[in-house]
Each structure stands twice: as C-alpha cells, then as structure tokens.
Amino acid sequence: MSILIDKLFSYATKFVAIAVLLLVAWIFTILFQNSIDSIEAFGFDFLTETKWAPNLEKFGALPAIYGSVVSTFLAMVLAVPLAIGVAIFLSELAPAKLKSPVGVSIELLAAIPSVIYGMWGLFYFVPIVRDIFGGIGISMLTAGIVLSIMILPFMAAVTRDAMNTTPDILKESAYALGGTKWDVIKDIIIPYAKAGIIGSFILALGRAIGETMAVTFVMGNVHKISFDLTEPATSIPVTLANEFTEADTSLYYSSLFELSLFLLVISFTIISIAKFYFLRRQRAA
Amino acid sequence: MTHTQKRIITNNIVMILSALSAIIGIGFLFWILGVLVLNGIDALSWTIFTQEGAPPGYEESGLKHALIGQLFIVGIATVVGVPLGILAGTYLSEYGQMSKLAQTVRDISDIMMSAPSIVIGAFVYAIVVAPMGHFSGWAGSIALTIIMLPIILRTTDDMLQLVPSTLREAAFALGASKYKVITQIVYRGAKAGILTGVLLGVARVAGETAPLLFTSFNDNFLNTDMSEPMASLTVTMYNYATSPYEDWQKLGWAAAFILSMFILSLNIIGRLFLLKKKGK
Amino acid sequence: MATIVTITEEKALEVKDFEFTYASADAPSIKKLTMPVAKNSITALIGPSGCGKTTLLRSFNRMHDLYSGNQYSGEIIFKGRNILTAKEDLISLRIQIGMIFQKPTAFPMSIFDNVAYGMRLQGIKNKTELQGRVEKALQDAALWNEVKDRLKHDANGLSGGQQQRLCIARAVAVEPEVLLFDEPTSALDPISTAGIEELIVELKNRVSIIIVTHNMQQAARVSDYTGFMYLGELIELGLTEEMFVTPKEKLTEEYITGKFG
Known part of the structure; x- marks a missing residue:
C-alpha cells in the first residue's frame, strides 16, 4: 500500500513538472497556429510594413515594433544610470541605518503592479510632459519615462545584490592601497560583479519590452512611425491591449496573434541571454 | 593639483x-x-465595499463587483496553481534534482517568470474564450494560474533544497518511505519558505491586468458565475482611470489603493516569515 | 600592567592607551593598550580568537573607518604624529602602511595590473617606470620567474600561494614603511606557507612588519618580537626567542604551553 502511494506521488510530481514544459510548448504552438493566416497573407512583410489599417485588412507591425524598441531604449537610457547610482548608494554610500529601510522600500516598490505606474503616469506625468515638451502629453517620451520609473526599483535592487557579492576583503585590499570609494567601485566592485550587473540590465530590458500596463495608459496606440518623441505612438503590447477585443475579422485576429508570438519570441530570447549567459556565469564565479 | x-x-x-x-x-x-x-x-468610503458599479454621475457606486470578482479569479488561480506548483517543485528538488529534465524545467520556468503576461492572455483567449464564444472568469483564472505556476514551482524547489539532506537521511534511516519523508519531514522544514513563495506568488498575480483584459474581461455589476465575464480590480481600475468621468476616476484610485495595500501587505508578511525563520 | 621589553631599535609605531569599541558591541574590544613596534623588525601578535589582535592590526591603517559607528580613543604615533585624528589623510596613510589579508585578494584584472594598481592610484602613468617597478616588486615577492611570461593573464588563474605572493608584491610595489599581515597563511598549504614566511623575513630589511597569527610556531619562526594579547589587553611583549622559552607572565606561559586557547 505505502509502496503504491510512494509511486503515485512520485509520478504525480513528475507529471506536473513535465506538464509545465508541455504548457510552454503548447503556448508557442497555439500562438503559431493562430498566426498562420497572417503569416500566409503577409509573410516577412508583416515585420517591415508600416501600415496598420484594420479597415483595409492591411496589417504591418513595424510601427508597433518601432514603438517597443524606442520606448524600451528610452527607458533603459534613463533607468540604467539612475539604477547604478541608487545601487552604489545602497551598497557603498548609505549609512548602515539608511541601507536597510531604503533598500526594503525599493524592493517593495518593485512589487507594486505596473498598472499603478501607468495610472500615475496618466494623471501626473502626462500633464508635465505636455507642459514641458508640448504636444498632448500622451507620447513615446512619456511611455519611455514611465517605463523607466517602473523598472528602476527592480534594476536597482538586482544591481545592488550583484554589487554586494563582492567580498569585503577584496574591497578592503583596494582601500589598503589608498583607493577612494570610487576607485574601489570602478576597479574592483564593477569588474567583479560585471556579469551580474549586465545580466540584471538585460533582464530588465526583457521585462520592459513586454510590459503592457505601464505604457498602455500613456502611449496613445497610434500606428505611425514618428521621430518626434512627443507624438503618440504604439508598441506591441499596447496594440494587443487595445485591439484584441476589437478584432472583427480573422485576419485582424491572426495579425494580433502574430504580434503576440513575435513578442514572446523576442522576450524569450532576451531573458534567456540574461539568465543563461550572464547570470549563470555570475553564479559559477 | x-x-x-x-x-x-x-x-x-x-x-x-x-x-x-x-x-x-x-x-x-x-x-x-x-x-x-x-x-x-x-x-475610500463604505459605499465602495457595499455598492456595485454604476453609470457615471450615479451617487451610489462602488467596487463590490470588482472586489468579489478579483477574489474569485485570484482565489481559484491560487487554489489550482499552488498545489500544482508545489508538486512540480517537489519533483525538481526531491526526484529530478540535477537531471536534464529537472534542469530544463527550471530554466523554462525562470524564463516564464519574466515573460510578457499579455501573451498568456492571448494564449488563454485562443484555448478558452474563442471555443466558449465569450469571456469568462474561468479564462481569467486560467491565465493567472499559468503565470503563478513557475513562481511557486521555483520557490518550492529552492526552499526544499535548503532543507539539510541529513534530515532526509535520518528519516530514511528510520525506514520511512520517500513519500512520508517528503510530506512529513521536508515540507515541514521548508514550511515558512514555501508559504512566503505562495504569498509572493499571489501578490504577483493579484496585480496582473494585461492577461485579464481579454480573458475575464469586465462586468460593471456583481457576478459570481465564473463562466461569465467577470470584473477584477485591475481591469476595473484601467477602465475607470481611462474614462473621462471624474467619479469613475475616483473609483479607479480607490481600486488602486486597495490593491496596492493588499499586495504590499502580502509582501511584508512574506518577508516577516522569512526573517522569523532566519532568526531561529 | 603588561610586561613590555625595552626596545633598543627605533620605533616604527607606538600605541598609547588605545581603546577600541565596535559599533555593535557594548564593551571595548581593546582596552587601554600601550605597545611599541620596533622598526625594521617583525612583531608577531598572538593570542586566542577574539583577543583583539586583528582589531589592533586593522587600527594601524584605519581599516575600521570603512564601517560607521566604530569608536576609538588614545593614540597611535607614526612618524611623530597621532594617526587617529580626524584630519589624518587616510589615503596617504594607507599607502605608507600596507596590508595583507587572511585570504589572497587578487583583483579581477591581470597579474601586471594587480601589481601596478597601487602605483596607478598614485598617478604613475609612465610605462617604463611601471614595468620596472612591477618587475622589481614581483622579484621581491619571489614570483617573477613564475609569472613573467603571463603578466597579461587574469590573476585569478594563479594558485593560492602565488596569489598571496602577488598581494605581497602589490603591497611592496608602493614602497610602504610598514606592512600589516593578518594571518597571511591561514588559507595556504604548508609549502606555500613556508614560502610566504621566508618572504616576510626577507622583507624586514626594508619595512617594519606586524603579523597576526594563530600559529605559535609561525610566530616563533619569523618574528623578532612577540606580543601576547588576551581579552583585549596586551599581556606581554618580549623578544621572541626569550618569550617562548621564559615567559614573564603566567598567562603567557599557560597560553604557549597549550593550557588554553
């Protein structure tokens, strides 16, 4: 009897573990199957076509891809230096009394759902962008800024963790040779924690590119490639969030599924690079 | 110089x-x-908890429908996702260990934890909403379960691995079967850690909006039938906040506040559990 | 009061009524300690764990200042001034008083860059000068022959003993006057340990050395003076050859005969 339970339990656990793999394979398959219409209709032009006109049954993903790339790039450009600054502050500069409360509040803020960041962006940041840069305030720029603020706590916390892996004794050795704090940070801590820091940035990039709610509020969902950052724009997740419930033809649906598939493949690749190339090397070191 | x-x-x-x-x-x-x-x-006011949604300008409107919908959707996702996640995590730590299968499951779960959640919404739309012909609370719960699964799985795996192997060996030496060792010794040793993982997992999916947009969709009134479209705090918040009506926007802020406090509390409680365990 | 032998040489350092309390502690870890350190000789600090010997060692280059909340009073005289004052320039102090740690601490850079690091911090950019001084430092550390063909390689590829000699080369390259060794061989095998000990003895012609060690034989082998510390106090400071044969204090005798510790 107990041997039977033993066997059943071990099979049950193994079954669920394998089911997780099958589930992921299933997700890819379903997204692909549903994309077939669009893939057959547009081929590779789907990714390079600039026109997204549901009424004409014409779907080109380039404006959404462009928006995803530019808003994520903006977010990274703004968040990376701030995250490094916050991480240096938390790991090397802050007095012991501040380290823990500030560190914990940063981690807690990383747990706040992105929909809240989006809502804050809409009500408090859109007017500021409108006043300073002109336009209607709903724009690529606003999306980039809100996205950067949303990924900042995550990035800062992970960068700090990576920097904290540097052994004290290594830092002390550099101080013992007459190094300043900055000397120790740039010559010892950053080289030592390099893989972890880069890994966490790429992971943040992977998350930012798939982020929906923080940007949906403030981007405008306009399928147009504009080099003016104060113009409304769209991104892949923003398009999905706005149009999935509106799609009324099978080609429209299929195009949205192809966008989903494309987004999943891109995120999967970026996150894999972060996790397996950089963060695993860090673990091995 | x-x-x-x-x-x-x-x-x-x-x-x-x-x-x-x-x-x-x-x-x-x-x-x-x-x-x-x-x-x-x-x-915030009492009517928020006692009244359902209402057209804009209507005095007596609240979030009761969204709060209850949220409870249903997240609750069912938790009830399904947590045991499945713990089972799979148990396989990784106790049976698969460093095998190729276990490592692959770990890697894929790691990636899924950071993958865009809106894509999960699209997937569930294709397998549940489209065949059923309409949005439903079930579809929302399924989407959240899929998002929660890798989180619970990985924390369970990590926490079980922290249990010293001497503890397992001692139990085996007494003639206990593997099933008994895991359920009676290993789970007990990792209790606080698993609980923290569950709390953080629930906190994480409770804030998800994107995968609910086209699964559970929304309903302005109270509905407890999971096979019908159902309101959630997050989608309600999104709809109200992007509406032009001031009283709806206000309700949006109330929803945002309630949700954030809930998620922050779960995070703080989870941390306290871990701290208490470390302190021992 | 402690029994302190009269030192005939010039003094490299003089500790006077030094008291030290860690930020997290209620009681001082070092209590009103007074101790001279002879120039161009080796002073070993021995004593059971927690006696304060490492704490004292780390006070000489103000390592404790890296962590906030530690409190100290008294004086440590170096080159005629008290280095415990707030206006002391810690950067130049640490260049003059170098330190070697319990474990090898090769920086994440090449062998050459490791040794050149301290000099570069001081602004030396001239390539020929750097090359000359790096080679000399590596020769002084008896490492040159082993690494001369792979100076550009990552220093972490060296063995533990080689890494520790690299750290010594890095420290002597900036020509300090005092070198502090904090249990420098505790992570090394016996053969590497012998090499490091030999090196320490050779170095004393140029620098004054203080070495903290757990290993009494090591103190006996390398040092000229030995200080025995217990519960934050200096119990006895004597000539090594005398102290291990005829300790003056009862506590010292009990410790070196293995009655406690």
Whole structure:
C-alpha cells in the first residue's frame, strides 16, 4: 500500500513538472497556429510594413515594433544610470541605518503592479510632459519615462545584490592601497560583479519590452512611425491591449496573434541571454 | 593639483551624483506612493465595499463587483496553481534534482517568470474564450494560474533544497518511505519558505491586468458565475482611470489603493516569515 | 600592567592607551593598550580568537573607518604624529602602511595590473617606470620567474600561494614603511606557507612588519618580537626567542604551553 502511494506521488510530481514544459510548448504552438493566416497573407512583410489599417485588412507591425524598441531604449537610457547610482548608494554610500529601510522600500516598490505606474503616469506625468515638451502629453517620451520609473526599483535592487557579492576583503585590499570609494567601485566592485550587473540590465530590458500596463495608459496606440518623441505612438503590447477585443475579422485576429508570438519570441530570447549567459556565469564565479 | 587630489575630487563628485540619483529615484517612487495614498484615502468610503458599479454621475457606486470578482479569479488561480506548483517543485528538488529534465524545467520556468503576461492572455483567449464564444472568469483564472505556476514551482524547489539532506537521511534511516519523508519531514522544514513563495506568488498575480483584459474581461455589476465575464480590480481600475468621468476616476484610485495595500501587505508578511525563520 | 621589553631599535609605531569599541558591541574590544613596534623588525601578535589582535592590526591603517559607528580613543604615533585624528589623510596613510589579508585578494584584472594598481592610484602613468617597478616588486615577492611570461593573464588563474605572493608584491610595489599581515597563511598549504614566511623575513630589511597569527610556531619562526594579547589587553611583549622559552607572565606561559586557547 505505502509502496503504491510512494509511486503515485512520485509520478504525480513528475507529471506536473513535465506538464509545465508541455504548457510552454503548447503556448508557442497555439500562438503559431493562430498566426498562420497572417503569416500566409503577409509573410516577412508583416515585420517591415508600416501600415496598420484594420479597415483595409492591411496589417504591418513595424510601427508597433518601432514603438517597443524606442520606448524600451528610452527607458533603459534613463533607468540604467539612475539604477547604478541608487545601487552604489545602497551598497557603498548609505549609512548602515539608511541601507536597510531604503533598500526594503525599493524592493517593495518593485512589487507594486505596473498598472499603478501607468495610472500615475496618466494623471501626473502626462500633464508635465505636455507642459514641458508640448504636444498632448500622451507620447513615446512619456511611455519611455514611465517605463523607466517602473523598472528602476527592480534594476536597482538586482544591481545592488550583484554589487554586494563582492567580498569585503577584496574591497578592503583596494582601500589598503589608498583607493577612494570610487576607485574601489570602478576597479574592483564593477569588474567583479560585471556579469551580474549586465545580466540584471538585460533582464530588465526583457521585462520592459513586454510590459503592457505601464505604457498602455500613456502611449496613445497610434500606428505611425514618428521621430518626434512627443507624438503618440504604439508598441506591441499596447496594440494587443487595445485591439484584441476589437478584432472583427480573422485576419485582424491572426495579425494580433502574430504580434503576440513575435513578442514572446523576442522576450524569450532576451531573458534567456540574461539568465543563461550572464547570470549563470555570475553564479559559477 | 596632485593625482591623489584629483582622485578625491572625482570620488566626491561621483558620490554626490550617486546620492542624487538615489534621491531622484526614491523621490519618484515616494511620489507615486504618496499620490496613491492621498487619492486612495480621499476616494475610500463604505459605499465602495457595499455598492456595485454604476453609470457615471450615479451617487451610489462602488467596487463590490470588482472586489468579489478579483477574489474569485485570484482565489481559484491560487487554489489550482499552488498545489500544482508545489508538486512540480517537489519533483525538481526531491526526484529530478540535477537531471536534464529537472534542469530544463527550471530554466523554462525562470524564463516564464519574466515573460510578457499579455501573451498568456492571448494564449488563454485562443484555448478558452474563442471555443466558449465569450469571456469568462474561468479564462481569467486560467491565465493567472499559468503565470503563478513557475513562481511557486521555483520557490518550492529552492526552499526544499535548503532543507539539510541529513534530515532526509535520518528519516530514511528510520525506514520511512520517500513519500512520508517528503510530506512529513521536508515540507515541514521548508514550511515558512514555501508559504512566503505562495504569498509572493499571489501578490504577483493579484496585480496582473494585461492577461485579464481579454480573458475575464469586465462586468460593471456583481457576478459570481465564473463562466461569465467577470470584473477584477485591475481591469476595473484601467477602465475607470481611462474614462473621462471624474467619479469613475475616483473609483479607479480607490481600486488602486486597495490593491496596492493588499499586495504590499502580502509582501511584508512574506518577508516577516522569512526573517522569523532566519532568526531561529 | 603588561610586561613590555625595552626596545633598543627605533620605533616604527607606538600605541598609547588605545581603546577600541565596535559599533555593535557594548564593551571595548581593546582596552587601554600601550605597545611599541620596533622598526625594521617583525612583531608577531598572538593570542586566542577574539583577543583583539586583528582589531589592533586593522587600527594601524584605519581599516575600521570603512564601517560607521566604530569608536576609538588614545593614540597611535607614526612618524611623530597621532594617526587617529580626524584630519589624518587616510589615503596617504594607507599607502605608507600596507596590508595583507587572511585570504589572497587578487583583483579581477591581470597579474601586471594587480601589481601596478597601487602605483596607478598614485598617478604613475609612465610605462617604463611601471614595468620596472612591477618587475622589481614581483622579484621581491619571489614570483617573477613564475609569472613573467603571463603578466597579461587574469590573476585569478594563479594558485593560492602565488596569489598571496602577488598581494605581497602589490603591497611592496608602493614602497610602504610598514606592512600589516593578518594571518597571511591561514588559507595556504604548508609549502606555500613556508614560502610566504621566508618572504616576510626577507622583507624586514626594508619595512617594519606586524603579523597576526594563530600559529605559535609561525610566530616563533619569523618574528623578532612577540606580543601576547588576551581579552583585549596586551599581556606581554618580549623578544621572541626569550618569550617562548621564559615567559614573564603566567598567562603567557599557560597560553604557549597549550593550557588554553
């Protein structure tokens, strides 16, 4: 009897573990199957076509891809230096009394759902962008800024963790040779924690590119490639969030599924690079 | 100026910049928190908990429908996702260990934890909503279960691995079967850690909006039938906040406040569990 | 009061009524300690774990200042001034008083860059000068022959003993006057340990050395003076050859005969 339970339990656990793999394979398959219409209709032009006109049954993903790339790039450009600054502050500069409360509040803020960041962006940041840069305030720029603020706590916390892996004794050795704090940070801590820091940035990039709610509020969902950052724009997740419930033809649906598939493949690749190339090397070191 | 003096000046400049970026970063974050608390408390009232949604301009409107919908959707996702996640995590730590299968499941789960959640919504739309012909609470729960699964799985795996192997060996030496060792010894040893993982997993999916947009969709009134479209706090918040009506926006802030406090509390409780365990 | 032998040489350092309390502690870890350190000789600090010997060692280059909240009073005289004052320039102090740690601490850079690091911090950019001084430092550390063909390689590829000699080369390259060794061989095998000990003895012609060690034989082998510390106090400071044969204090005798510790 107990041997039977033993066997059943071990099979049950193994079954669920394998089911997780099958589930992921299933997700890819379903997204692909549903994309077939669009893939057959547009081929590779789907990714390079600039026109997204549901009424004409014409779907080109380039404006959404462009928006995803530019808003994520903006977010990274703004968040990376701030995250490094916050991480240096938390790991090397802050007095012991501040380290823990500030560190914990940063981690807690990383747990706040992105929909809240989006809502804050809409009500408090859109007017500021409108006043300073002109336009209607709903724009690529606003999306980039809100996205950067949303990924900042995550990035800062992970960068700090990576920097904290540097052994004290290594830092002390550099101080013992007459190094300043900055000397120790740039010559010892950053080289030592390099893989972890880069890994966490790429992971943040992977998350930012798939982020929906923080940007949906403030981007405008306009399928147009504009080099003016104060113009409304769209991104892949923003398009999905706005149009999935509106799609009324099978080609429209299929195009949205192809966008989903494309987004999943891109995120999967970026996150894999972060996790397996950089963060695993860090673990091995 | 000597080289050392230059170094000291560079150091001071960098340290000031670092402190400044910390102030900017933390300032932004507290700004958001402040906005949330001020608007939230301003919008809170009893009717929020007792009344359902209503057309704009209608005095007696609340979030009862969204709160209950949220409870249903997240509750069912938890009831399904947690045991499945714990089972799979148990396989990784206790049976699969360093095998190729176990490592693959770990890697894929790691990636899925950071993958865009809106894509999960699209998947569930294709396998549940489209065949059923309409949005439903079930579809929302399924989407959240899929998102929660890798989180619970990985924390369970990590926490079980922290249980010292001597504990298992001692139990095996007494003649216990593997099933008994796992359920009676290993789970007990990792209880606090698994609980923390569950709390953080629930907190994570409770804030998800994107995968619900086209699965559970929304309903302005109270509905407890999971096979029908169902309101959630997050989607309601999104719809209300993007509406042009001031009283709806206010309800949006109330929803944001309630949701954030719930998620922050789960995170804090989870941390306290871990701290208590470390303190022992 | 402690029994302190009269030192005939010039003094490299003089500790006077030094008291030290860690930020997290209620009681001082070092209590009113007074001790001279002879120039161009080796002083070993021995004593059971927690006696304060490492704490004292780390006070000489103000390592404790890296962590906030530690409190100290008294004086440590170096080159005629008290280095415990607030206006002391810690950067130049640490260049003059170098330190070697319990474990090898090769920086994440090449062998050459490791040794050149301290000099570069001081602004030396001239390539030929750097090359000359790096080679000399590596020769002084008896490492040159082993690494001369792979100076550009990552220093972490060296063995533990080689890494520790690299750290010594890095420290002597900036020509300090005092070198502090904090249990420098505790992570090394016996053969590497013998090499490091030999090196320490050779170095004393140029620098004054203080070495903290758990290993009494090591103190006996390398040092000229030995200080025995217990519960934050200096119990006895004597000539090594005398102290291990005829300790003056009862506590010292009990410790070196293995009655406690």
